[in-house]
Amino acid sequence: MARRLRVQFPHAIYHVINRGNYRRDIFATPGAARSFERTLGEACQRFDWVVHAFAAMRNHFHLALTTPLPNLSEGMHWLQTTFALRFNRFRSESGHLFQGRYQSPLIEDAAALVRVVDYIHLNPVRARICAAAEPAKFPWGSLARFVHGPRPAWLSAGEWLAELQIRDSSAGWVRYVERLHAVARQPSDAQKAEFEDISRGKPIGTDAWKRALARDHRHRALERDLPHEEVLPLKQARWTAAFEQALDHHRIKVTEIVASRRAPRWKVEVAGLVRRTSGAPWRWIAEQLRLPHPASLRAAVCWLGRR
Numbered sequence: 001m002a003r004r005l006r007v008q009f010p011h012a013i014y015h016v017i018n019r020g021n022y023r024r025d026i027f028a029t030p031g032a033a034r035s036f037e038r039t040l041g042e043a044c045q046r047f048d049w050v051v052h053a054f055a056a057m058r059n060h061f062h063l064a065l066t067t068p069l070p071n072l073s074e075g076m077h078w079l080q081t082t083f084a085l086r087f088n089r090f091r092s093e094s095g096h097l098f099q100g101r102y103q104s105p106l107i108e109d110a111a112a113l114v115r116v117v118d119y120i121h122l123n124p125v126r127a128r129i130c131a132a133a134e135p136a137k138f139p140w141g142s143l144a145r146f147v148h149g150p151r152p153a154w155l156s157a158g159e160w161l162a163e164l165q166i167r168d169s170s171a172g173w174v175r176y177v178e179r180l181h182a183v184a185r186q187p188s189d190a191q192k193a194e195f196e197d198i199s200r201g202k203p204i205g206t207d208a209w210k211r212a213l214a215r216d217h218r219h220r221a222l223e224r225d226l227p228h229e230e231v232l233p234l235k236q237a238r239w240t241a242a243f244e245q246a247l248d249h250h251r252i253k254v255t256e257i258v259a260s261r262r263a264p265r266w267k268v269e270v271a272g273l274v275r276r277t278s279g280a281p282w283r284w285i286a287e288q289l290r291l292p293h294p295a296s297l298r299a300a301v302c303w304l305g306r307r
Contacts (some may be wrong), residue, residue: 006104007213008070013052013109015116016076017201018102019060026098027056032087033140036061039083044154047075051155053117055141057127062120064113066159076102106213108205110163115191117160118183119198125184132184136177143180147173202233210237242278243288246270257290263300267291272301 020026027033033056040063044051048071052064067075080098107113124130124138131137136147145151157168164179166172183191194204203210214237247254250266250273260267271285282294291297 006073007106008067008072010070011066011068012070012072013064013066013107013113014072014104015107015120015198015201015204016063016065016072016102016104017060018080019099025059026087027058027061027140030139032056035086036083037140039079039086041152041154042082043075043079046078047071049075049154051142052113052157052160053120053142054155055120055123055138057123057140062123064107064116064120072104076104103201105201105203106205107203108209110159112204113160114163115194116198116204118180119195121180122184133181134177135180135184136173143177147177197233207237207240211241214238215241236284239274239278239280239284242274242280243270243285245277246273249273257288260290263289263291263297265304268297268300268304271297272305275301 027036036056037054040051040054043049044065048068050066050068052066053062054064055062080102084098107116121135121141121143124141125132125135129138136143138144142155145155146157161168161172161176164176166176166179187195198204203213205213210233214235247270250270252266252270257267267289271282271289274280274285274288275282282298286292286294286297289297
């Protein structure tokens with residue numbers, strides 16, 4: 001069966017990640033890292049991409065980019081295929097270079113983009129390649145280009161720096177690096193949670209945005225298109241929206257759910273409506289309704305439907 005298209009629309013922002021096949025080292029040499037950066041620049045010229053941050057780690061890469069045109073799939077196919085051909089030709093090798101399909105979780109806006117950019121720029125620190133106070137010393141990432149140059153035309157910090165109210169200047173970059181050091185040394189609980197979500201390839205943004213995203217793109221059958229880690233938050237957002245609508249339809253308050261541990265008729269009706277409109281799993285629906293037995297809830301909904 002043909003793979004479904006990814007979620008693409010004009011000016012979408014993505015966090016793109018992929019690894020070497022069998023976690024093979026693909027950027028173990030300066031030449032390989034330089035070649036990838038050069039190929040990325042060519043892709044940006046061909047497909048009008050704007051890159052906000054990147055890091056070519058030893059066996060994987062990270063990109064934060066905006067696609068003014070809905071062409072992520074086309075551009076990533078060209079980028080990965082072209083780099084793999086060059087990599088294999090130089091080494092007189094053949095075969096797959098990258099591990100399966102790349103992840104491309106969406107990013108809501110500049111505020112969410114800041115968190116992803118920080119995560120990418122701190123990757124070498126987490127890998128203990130460079131000290132927390134000196135992340136710009138990692139040579140194969142965007143931070144070194146921003147701080148030390150030269151900065152290619154396709155690399156832009158304007159959007160996310162403005163969100164931080166930091167100027168794109170020498171003094172501004174000193175301030176940003178100091179901020180990164182603080183995050184690396186003592187991250188807040190919120191930052192730890194955000195970085196965990198980013199590391200799992202989840203879409204980054206508000207819950208309301210995730211719900212709207214799931215609603216607007218439900219016709220794409222996202223669960224057949226994207227990796228599980230990436231699509232699960234979107235599906236959960238869709239289930240939550242359906243659950244809230246079902247409660248509103250039956251004029252039920254959340255406090256009534258907590259107060260009633262049994263399965264009155266209204267809980268069964270809410271469960272049936274959520275299941276029909278969103279396809280949410282019975283276990284998830286039972287958890288929201290504070291019911292311990294999903295199978296019993298399913299049987300009650302089926303029984304009510306036959307009456």
